Amino acid sequence: MSKKVRVRFAPSPTGGLHLGGMRTVLYNYLFAKKNGGDFVLRIEDTDQSRYVEGAEEYIFSCLKWAGLVPDESPIHGGSYGPYHQSERKELYRKYAEQLVKEGHAYYAFDTTEDLEKMRHAPMAIGVKTDHNPSPQYDHNIRMKMRNSLTLSSEEVNKLLTERTNHVIRIKMPEHETVTFIDIIRGEVSFDTSLVDDKVLLKADGMPTYHLAVVVDDYLMKISHVFRGEEWLSSAPVHVLLWKYLFGLNEMPQWAHLPLILGPNGKLSKRDGVKYGFPVFAMSWTDPKTAEVVEGFKEKGFLPEAFINFLALLGWNDGTEKEIFTKEELIEKFSIERVHSGGAKFDYEKAKWFNHEWIKKLNVESLKWKVIEVLKEKGITGIEDAVLEKVITLVKDRCTLLTDFYEQSFLFFKTPEKWDVDAVKPKWNEAKQLFFAELTRNYQLSNDWNAISLEKNFKEIIAMNEMKPGELLLPLRIMLVGGKFGPGVFDIAEVLGKEETLHRIKLALTQFSN
């Protein structure tokens, strides 16, 4: 009965892929997978003037990183290609002309100057007033412009055969109400008199978004369209186009996703730089200005955490569960449970998700990412067994992957400075002797692990009638230089006998003089 679920994400390759876009991808992907459907990626590159070098490859990288790989796309292929709208250019004119023939659209020959005059000039043809600061090209003024509605057919034919620059505009009906059902908002309606005659086909022969979405969604057999709320206003144009071209029965179901907001309204790239959090999935370098905007990946986010918090930004499964794997999200997701209200992005909460995921993931899955982080900082060639122990010891203390450096460098770098102020004031002969004895003891140890190291330490303390608290801190500072790090004996175990004794010896010279 119902047709196969096919959804699409249709970005234009103009730069960084931000949170809102990624969430749209996610919801499309989850919905497709949940319903055994296809997720297609179509590149909306009908505006050559906005084409940005590398942006398309970048989009694929982001999807790959997040694990949201399309079933069909320019690089994955598929039987509904081509998947670049620019390569489908010849397709669209036919539909636009069909609309003209049927009286739903018309040729318009107005120049940019004409339009400028219509909208903004002092003696505007449009009805620009304080009450109407931006007059539209609509039923009120279309009969005052140069188009196939006002020109004789001879004149129109002449202009057309002379290949005069022209566009094709939709002729919005005057007093109709267009109503459609939005899956997450319910019934939405518009008075067509208030919608302008949108350009369908541009002077360069390329379609605008409005024509292209409808034609491509039809040709690609798209069953559900999930897109940002910013498209809601132009939905009546799309609905009408469906009605005229392919029939309302063929029309996909719509869902307009709420916007993701920043600290002051709509989330923007600027919010990110201003408040110090990423807004793009991955770092994006503007090819013209060489400006780099850091992404979630580079900031130290796990893809698992990224899609988890993105999914929860506007959706929940109705329970109090917050940590979801991708598989769980696929199982639980439903578009009906998506909120209608916009959601303000909370970076603190995003970090919390990442922390939860670092704690949740096992050492094996974290390993290569930690190696990358350490490599960035010049720490390489770590023995596998050591690295695994280190990760186990510090992962609970890392919120971002990049924290692995701050939390674990102490294992790989012998301290050069010590927090002597924390030790020296209370330093005395007895402590000096204690560490001499501890060193001798450890030297002889052939059971080098945290438990026996601690046991030996405590035994010596007991024999000398000392307090553990007075000696634990000095030992820590000897080993790592300051008041930080995991358990002291765990550190010593990982460091090994030689390095541990070396560090004690080195530090002792600092405390005793």
Next chain:
RNA sequence: GGCCCGUUCGUCUAAGGGCUAGGACACCACCCUUUCACGGUGGUGAUACGAGUUCGAAUCUCGUACGGGCUACCA
């Protein structure tokens, strides 16, 4: 300005006529830990406002306010 969408703790949200309005992040306190985290316990904190419908409204209706989006030969 017009049109459209939205409005529960600071933030993300649950509760789709009956509730002490629940959870999470953040924040605060205490506990654990003689490093710091993690963890545990508890706390502060919300239904924008006004009418109406109803025995009863965060939940339904209307109005107001506020917020957002759109108003290009950009998507």
